[in-house]
Amino acid sequence: MSRERLPRPAPIGLEEYRARRRALMDALPPRSAVLLPAAALVTRSRDSDFPFRQDSDFHYLTGFPEPDALLLLLPGRAEGECVLFCQDRDPTMEAWTGLRLGAEGAVSRYGIEQAFENGEREERLAALLDGRETLYLPLDDEAALALAESLRGELLAKQRQGAVAPRAFADVSALIHERRLIKSEAELALLRHAAEISARAHRRAMALAAPGLAEYHLQAELEHEFLWQGASGPAYASIVGGGANACVLHYIENRAPLRDGDLVLIDAGAEFDLYAGDITRTFPVNGRFSAPQRALYEVVLRAQERAVAAVRPGVTLVEIHDGVVRDLTAGLIALGLLEGDLDACIAEQRYRRFYLHSTSHWLGLDVHDVGTYRREGQARPLEPGMVITVEPGLYLPDEDDIPEAYRGIGIRIEDDVAVTAEGHEVLSAGVPKRVEEIEALMVGS
Numbered sequence: 001m002s003r004e005r006l007p008r009p010a011p012i013g014l015e016e017y018r019a020r021r022r023a024l025m026d027a028l029p030p031r032s033a034v035l036l037p038a039a040a041l042v043t044r045s046r047d048s049d050f051p052f053r054q055d056s057d058f059h060y061l062t063g064f065p066e067p068d069a070l071l072l073l074l075p076g077r078a079e080g081e082c083v084l085f086c087q088d089r090d091p092t093m094e095a096w097t098g099l100r101l102g103a104e105g106a107v108s109r110y111g112i113e114q115a116f117e118n119g120e121r122e123e124r125l126a127a128l129l130d131g132r133e134t135l136y137l138p139l140d141d142e143a144a145l146a147l148a149e150s151l152r153g154e155l156l157a158k159q160r161q162g163a164v165a166p167r168a169f170a171d172v173s174a175l176i177h178e179r180r181l182i183k184s185e186a187e188l189a190l191l192r193h194a195a196e197i198s199a200r201a202h203r204r205a206m207a208l209a210a211p212g213l214a215e216y217h218l219q220a221e222l223e224h225e226f227l228w229q230g231a232s233g234p235a236y237a238s239i240v241g242g243g244a245n246a247c248v249l250h251y252i253e254n255r256a257p258l259r260d261g262d263l264v265l266i267d268a269g270a271e272f273d274l275y276a277g278d279i280t281r282t283f284p285v286n287g288r289f290s291a292p293q294r295a296l297y298e299v300v301l302r303a304q305e306r307a308v309a310a311v312r313p314g315v316t317l318v319e320i321h322d323g324v325v326r327d328l329t330a331g332l333i334a335l336g337l338l339e340g341d342l343d344a345c346i347a348e349q350r351y352r353r354f355y356l357h358s359t360s361h362w363l364g365l366d367v368h369d370v371g372t373y374r375r376e377g378q379a380r381p382l383e384p385g386m387v388i389t390v391e392p393g394l395y396l397p398d399e400d401d402i403p404e405a406y407r408g409i410g411i412r413i414e415d416d417v418a419v420t421a422e423g424h425e426v427l428s429a430g431v432p433k434r435v436e437e438i439e440a441l442m443v444g445s
Contacts, residue, residue: 017062033166035148040068051232066100069085082112086103138173139170194277198268203432206438235278239268242285244409247395247397249357263409284442311419317379318379329351337403354395356395389417
């Protein structure tokens with residue numbers, strides 16, 4: 001296997017983070033403020049923590065990489081509209097867990113206008129919010145709500161001294177998420193890179209697959225490539241499902257042997273600078289599709305390729321999904337796995353026994369990224385800068401009424417697709433999905 005290392009794309013610049021904060025503040029009503037906490041460390045077992053991963057919204061606005069920070073946006077404040085509280089510099093703790101940026105580092109390296117260490121939170125926070133009528137925060141974050149209530153209570157207690165407490169709390173998440181839905185050129189470069197790393201990992205797994213290995217062997221190859229290429233690791237729990245395990249949509253045990261004659265489904269993607277890749281491929285363990293496997297695979301492939309081709313501005317995900325449903329249902333009828341008229345099978349949703357999920361989701365800082373799918377009750381049209389997955393599948397249970405040749409076969413094919421002004425760009429095109437291409441890679445390796 002090639003040990004080539006991909007060149008790293010440029011990180012998102014400080015000016016882009018500043019522009020994001022500016023756009024959010026410009027959307028707020030007068031005398032408002034934003035309070036947004038960073039992610040916290042999570043204990044894994046006694047003295048060890050899970051690897052830290054920054055909160056996506058906090059990262060989107062700051063790029064600041066440390067836990068236990070707090071962002072305040074205070075439009076119109078003369079001393080600085082962006083204030084960050086961060087971990088205290090602590091030589092003892094830093095000897096154990098690494099250097100901390102501190103307030104000075106937050107300002108000098110991350111373009112924050114004013115920063116304080118967490119030791120100053122108690123004395124400064126309420127005063128910073130004095131006079132703000134509406135406080136925007138993530139309303140689904142219990143810790144953030146508790147902090148906001150405490151700060152409001154502190155200001156209410158000082159009303160006789162002229163303090164003004166926020167009258168209302170409002171949800172900041174929707175405002176941030178609407179902006180996150182449209183990716184900048186810098187974000188697209190990171191998503192393209194995450195997809196290329198993911199594609200290389202899938203090719204590596206295909207090339208090394210063989211009967212007698214276990215699912216976890218392919219998982220190891222995938223995640224080795226992620227780390228080799230500088231990704232932080234998987235963007236989500238890698239799925240490697242051989243045989244009937246491929247019919248379990250979120251199968252993550254990855255412990256079973258890979259058997260000669262079975263297919264294996266891999267749904268895995270790298271996370272690079274917090275941006276996610278998300279690719280699924282299904283291929284034969286022994287490098288050759290059987291005739292029934294190929295017939296079912298071609299049904300899914302035709303539906304997937306037609307769905308990808310349909311991606312362009314103005315089209316909705318509902319329209320793309322409806323096309324996939326029609327193609328899959330027609331294929332199931334042609335193979336004798338469904339009976340009856342095509343339109344009747346669709347209207348009665350008979351296909352849902354074999355196709356349980358939607359065709360697409362947003363992709364970005366989160367693998368199932370944020371942003372509404374509907375506006376005023378209507379499916380929203382795609383726009384340039386949106387990034388989606390396209391992932392039809394068929395999952396045939398191992399049950400007596402299924403023809404034996406098709407029992408226990410699960411197939412999904414998924415690509416990452418950016419919407420462009422002209423149509424679309426397939427970010428994950430670097431991993432084969434046509435039968436001849438897959439077999440050539442596997443047999444030639």
